[in-house]
Amino acid sequence: MKIRISWWWLPYGILMLASNMWKSALFLLLVLSLHESAHMMAAKAFHYEVPQVVLYPFGFGASILHLGHGSLWRETLILLAGPCVHLVVPFLLIVLVKFDLISITYANYLEQLNQSVLLFNLLPIYPLDGGRILLNFLHLFLPYCCGLWVNYALSVSLVLYLFHETAVLSFQIVLLFLLFQQLLSWLFIKREKEQFYYYRYLSAPKRIRLKHPFQDCFRAFYNVIRFEKEWMQEKAWIRRYFEKEDLKKRKQSHQIML
Incomplete structure (x- = not known):
């Protein structure tokens, strides 16, 4: 597992020391680190790989390989593991108050x-x-790419609404950061789709078979896809997809060379 330190540490640390908020920052660092640790432990329990951990000023972020590509119920449990940590924090604070380590106020x-x-x-x-839990819910009913587009559209709409409604500068900065993340996700949606197809090709589910005409896969089912007047098994369709993409790239490369 690789550990990388974010450059945000330096300006954030200077800001916290200058504003005399280091105690609150330390509390957030602890809580969000526990939050992310819960995600990691749940992911490991379901045999997901965690190749990298990035240390941020407000905690650390775990990169969980193929999160968003596999079992809907397992990944929902992984996502819920983090928020559940916050339900334990009040009891920890009660213990700290009991031992006179912090005041009740x-x-x-x-x-x-x-x-x-x-x-x-x-x-x-x-x-x-x-947002990730919402995406899992959307993928119960929608093909993979359609679910992504709907989720991104709802996310951007909510971010813009909250940005318009709030006057708190710090919250607006966080919303702008989230908006930037969503725009990046839109730009790399094709790469995300190909990573999903690659994952499905290696480990397609053996559950209920779903026959449909969409040129895409549903996460919750084993797909049988209507393609050029014939029904294709999921793996065969994905193989055909990558062959077409490879041919397209070769043609583009040939045109550039010419």
């Missing part, structure tokens, strides 16, 4: 901070946990 403040982080994380905005 400060414990109440930290609990409000914890609740705010939990509620924000559950907003149906990609790539927050709430």
Whole structure:
């Protein structure tokens, strides 16, 4: 597992020290690290690979390989593992108050901070946990790419609405960061689709077979796809897709050479 340190550490650390908010920042670092650790442990329990961990000023982010490509119910449990940590935090604060490590007033403040982080994380905005859970729900009914497009469109709409409604500068900055993440996701949607198809080709589910005319795969089913007046098994269709993409790239390369 690789560990990478984000460059955001330096300006964020200077800002926190200058504003005398290092105690709150340390609390957020601890809570969000526990949050991400819960995601990682749940992912490991379901045999997902975690190739990289990025250290941010507000915690660390785990890169879970093929999260969003596999079993809907397993991945929903992985996504819910993080928010569940926030339900334990109040009991930890009670223990700290009992041993006179923090005051009741400060414990109440930290609990409000914890609740705010939990509620924000559950907003149906990609790539927050709430947005990823919404995507799993959409993939119960929609093909893979269609689910992505609908999820991104809903996320962007909600971010723009919240940005218009709030006057808090720090919240607006976070929303702009999320909007930037969504725009990047839109740009790389083809790569995401190909990673999903590659995953499905290696480990297609053996569950209910679904016959449909969409030139795409449903995550929740084994797909039998109508293609050029014949029904194709999922693996055969994916193989055909990559052959066509490879041929297209070769043609483009040939045109550039000419």
